[in-house]
Amino acid sequence: MKYSEIVCLLRSKSKIIRYEIIKMIGKAGSGHPGGSLSATDIGVALFFYQMKYKPDNPKWEERDRFILSKGHATPLHYALLAHANYFDKKHLSTLRQYNSILQGHPASYLTPGVEVSTGSLGQGLSISAGIALAGKMDNKSYNVYTLLGDGELDEGQIWEAAMFSAHKKLDNLCTIVDRNHLQIDGNTEDVMALEPLVKKWQAFGWYTITIDGHNMKKIISAFDEFLTIKNKPTVIIAKTIKGKGVSFMENKAEWHGKPLKGELLKQALQELEPRINNG
Amino acid sequence: MDNKNKILPIRDGYGRALLKLGETNPDIVVLDADLSTSTRSNWFAEKYPDRFIDVGIAEQNMVNIAAGLSLEGKIPFVTTYGVFVCGRAFDQVRNTVCYSNLNVKIVGSHGGISVGPDGGSHQAIEDIALMRILPNMTVVVPCDHFQAYKATLQLAELQGPAYLRLAREPTATITCEDYKFQLGKADILTKGDDVVIIFAGTIGAEVMKAVPLLHRKNIYPTIINMHTIKPIDKETIIKYSKKFGKIITIEEHLKAGGLGSAISEVLAESYPVKIKMFAINDRFGESGQPDILLDAFGLSAEKISERVERFLLEK
Ligand SMILES: Cc1ncc(C[n+]2csc(CCOP(=O)(O)OP(=O)(O)O)c2C)c(N)n1
Ligand SMILES: [Mg+2]
Numbered sequence: 001m002k003y004s005e006i007v008c009l010l011r012s013k014s015k016i017i018r019y020e021i022i023k024m025i026g027k028a029g030s031g032h033p034g035g036s037l038s039a040t041d042i043g044v045a046l047f048f049y050q051m052k053y054k055p056d057n058p059k060w061e062e063r064d065r066f067i068l069s070k071g072h073a074t075p076l077h078y079a080l081l082a083h084a085n086y087f088d089k090k091h092l093s094t095l096r097q098y099n100s101i102l103q104g105h106p107a108s109y110l111t112p113g114v115e116v117s118t119g120s121l122g123q124g125l126s127i128s129a130g131i132a133l134a135g136k137m138d139n140k141s142y143n144v145y146t147l148l149g150d151g152e153l154d155e156g157q158i159w160e161a162a163m164f165s166a167h168k169k170l171d172n173l174c175t176i177v178d179r180n181h182l183q184i185d186g187n188t189e190d191v192m193a194l195e196p197l198v199k200k201w202q203a204f205g206w207y208t209i210t211i212d213g214h215n216m217k218k219i220i221s222a223f224d225e226f227l228t229i230k231n232k233p234t235v236i237i238a239k240t241i242k243g244k245g246v247s248f249m250e251n252k253a254e255w256h257g258k259p260l261k262g263e264l265l266k267q268a269l270q271e272l273e274p275r276i277n278n279g
Numbered sequence: 280m281d282n283k284n285k286i287l288p289i290r291d292g293y294g295r296a297l298l299k300l301g302e303t304n305p306d307i308v309v310l311d312a313d314l315s316t317s318t319r320s321n322w323f324a325e326k327y328p329d330r331f332i333d334v335g336i337a338e339q340n341m342v343n344i345a346a347g348l349s350l351e352g353k354i355p356f357v358t359t360y361g362v363f364v365c366g367r368a369f370d371q372v373r374n375t376v377c378y379s380n381l382n383v384k385i386v387g388s389h390g391g392i393s394v395g396p397d398g399g400s401h402q403a404i405e406d407i408a409l410m411r412i413l414p415n416m417t418v419v420v421p422c423d424h425f426q427a428y429k430a431t432l433q434l435a436e437l438q439g440p441a442y443l444r445l446a447r448e449p450t451a452t453i454t455c456e457d458y459k460f461q462l463g464k465a466d467i468l469t470k471g472d473d474v475v476i477i478f479a480g481t482i483g484a485e486v487m488k489a490v491p492l493l494h495r496k497n498i499y500p501t502i503i504n505m506h507t508i509k510p511i512d513k514e515t516i517i518k519y520s521k522k523f524g525k526i527i528t529i530e531e532h533l534k535a536g537g538l539g540s541a542i543s544e545v546l547a548e549s550y551p552v553k554i555k556m557f558a559i560n561d562r563f564g565e566s567g568q569p570d571i572l573l574d575a576f577g578l579s580a581e582k583i584s585e586r587v588e589r590f591l592l593e594k
Pocket of ligand 2: 179
C-alpha cells in the first residue's frame with residue numbers, strides 16, 4: 001500500500017473509532033469521553049499501523065504489548081480491540097453493564113487483548129517496564145507501548161518507572177504521553193505544573209519525540225523513529241486536544257467523565273458520523 | 280545441612296529456598312528494594328545476578344515490575360520489609376497483582392514486634408490483615424527456617440499471588456527437615472487434653488517453650504501450627520473447637536485482621552466457641568530487645584503459660 005493510502009486509511013479509521021467511543025459511552029450512560037477522544041489517533045496508529053498481533057491468538061508470544069496505563073480511556077481500547085477483531089463488535093453496546101466483558105476500567109480476566117487490569121493511575125509504566133525487561137532477558141523481539149495521561153504524571157511511581165527503564169536501557173519500550181493539558185480539576189499547569197516536561201524526561205534518560213498527536217503522518221513517523229532508537233526508552237509527547245472531534249467537548253475539563261445524553265449525544269454523534277472519503 | 284535444633288532466622292530458609300529454585304527453575308526472578316542484605320535475597324543475587332533485579336528504594340515500582348515480569352511467564356519473588364510492601368504498595372498489590380490474578384510472590388521480611396530495636400515504623404503488625412483480605416491471594420506465615428524453605432518452594436509451584444511473611448530474629452527450629460509441609464493444611468505439634476492453642480509464625484518458638492512450663496502446672500496443651508492463613512484449614516479449626524469447646528490463638532500481629540480474627544470468622548459462622556487471642560491489641564510496636572518486647576506484649580513463653588492458666592480458670 002502506498003504511504004498516502006495508509007495515512008488516508010488510518011484517518012478514516014480514527015473517525016470510526018471516535019464514533020464508536022461516543023456511541024458506547026452514550027449507551028452506557030457513563031464513562032470517559034474526553035481522554036478517549038484525545039488519544040484516538042495515537043491508538044489507531046498503534047493498532048492499525050505499528051503493532052504486530054494476532055487477534056485469534058491474543059497470547060501470541062511475539063505480539064507487541066499495549067498497556068493502557070490511563071485505564072479510564074478504556075472505551076478507546078475496547079473500540080480498537082473490537083475493530084481489530086479481538087471480539088465481536090456487538091459487545092461494545094454492553095460497556096459497563098452487569099455481566100459484560102467490558103468493565104468500566106480494563107479487567108484483563110474478562111476482555112481478550114487486555115494484557116493487565118488498570119484503572120488505578122500511575123502503575124502502567126512500571127508494569128510495562130517489567131514486560132520490557134522480560135523481553136530483554138529472553139531475547140524476544142516484541143516492543144511494549146504504554147499510553148499515559150499527562151495528569152497521571154503527577155504520580156511519583158511514574159518517575160520511579162522512568163528511572164528504572166532508562167537504567168535498564170529498555171529500548172523496546174515506547175511510552176506515549178497524551179498531552180491534552182487537562183486533568184479532572186483543570187489545566188495541568190494550574191493543578192500541578194508539568195513543564196518543562198520534555199526536559200524532565202530527558203533528564204531521566206529518555207529519548208524524546210514531540211508531535212501533534214492528531215497529525216497521522218507525524219504520529220506514524222514518530223513510531224518509525226522509535227524503532228531506530230537503541231539503548232534508551234522512548235517517550236512520545238503527543239500534543240492533543242481533550243474531547244477531540246466533538247466541538248462542545250474540546251478542551252473542556254468537565255468532559256473528562258461526564259455522561260453524555262439527549263440532544264448533546266445526538267449532536268456529538270452527528271459531528272462524528274463517519275462519511276466515506278471526507279478526509 | 281544440619282540445621283536441626285539450631286536457632287536460625289527464618290529468612291535463611293527463604294534464602295536457601297531461592298538458591299534451590301534458582302538452580303531448578305529458570306523462570307524464577309527475585310526483586311528487592313535496596314534491602315537485599317537483610318532480606319537474604321542477596322544470596323540469590325550473588326549466584327544468579329542476571330535474574331536478580333534491585334529496583335532501588337521504590338516498592339510500588341517493584342511490585343508492578345514484578346507484575347510485568349509475571350505476565351511474561353517469570354515467577355517473581357518480591358522481597359522487602361513487610362511494612363513497606365504491604366503498606367506503601369498496597370494499591371499495586373490490590374489493583375494490579377490480585378485483580379489481574381498474577382503470579383507474583385510477595386515476601387515481607389521483618390514481620391512482628393520481634394523486629395526489635397528499629398521500632399514501630401519497621402515492625403509489620405498489620406501485614407497479614409492487609410494481604411488476607413485480598414481476593415486471589417494466598418497467605419503463609421512460616422514458623423521456622425525449615426517451614427520457610429518448604430513454603431517458598433511450594434509457593435513457587437502455586438499459580439497466583441501469594442504473601443509470605445518472614446521475621447528478622449533467629450528463632451528456635453520447631454519442625455524438622457523431613458517433615459511434610461502442605462499448603463493449607465495445619466500441623467498438630469503436640470497432643471494434650473486440656474487446651475488447644477493455635478499459632479502462626481516464629482512466635483511458635485515461645486509457644487513451644489511454654490509447653491514444659493504448662494506441664495509443670497499440670498496443663499497439657501494441644502498445639503496447632505496454622506502456617507497457612509489463607510486458604511485457612513477450616514476442617515482442623517472446627518474439629519478442635521468441637522473437641523475443646525474453647526480455643527487460644529497466638530500471633531505477632533494485631534488482633535484486628537490476623538490469625539485469631541481469621542479463625543473467629545470461621546467459627547462464628549460454623550461453630551461458635553469462646554476464643555482468646557494473644558495478639559497485639561490496637562497499638563503499634565516500639566523499640567527494644569525482641570525478648571523484652573515479647574514479654575512486654577504478653578507473648579513470651581512465661582507470659583503465655585501464665586495467660587493460658589488464667590484463661591482455663593475463667594468461667
Ligand atoms: C490512583 C488514582 N487516583 C485517582 C484516580 C481518579 N482519576 C481518574 S482519571 C483522573 C485524571 C487523569 O488525568 P489525565 O491523566 O490527564 O488523563 P486524560 O486527560 O488523558 O483523561 C483521575 C484523577 C485514579 N483513577 N487513579
Ligand atoms: Mg490529561
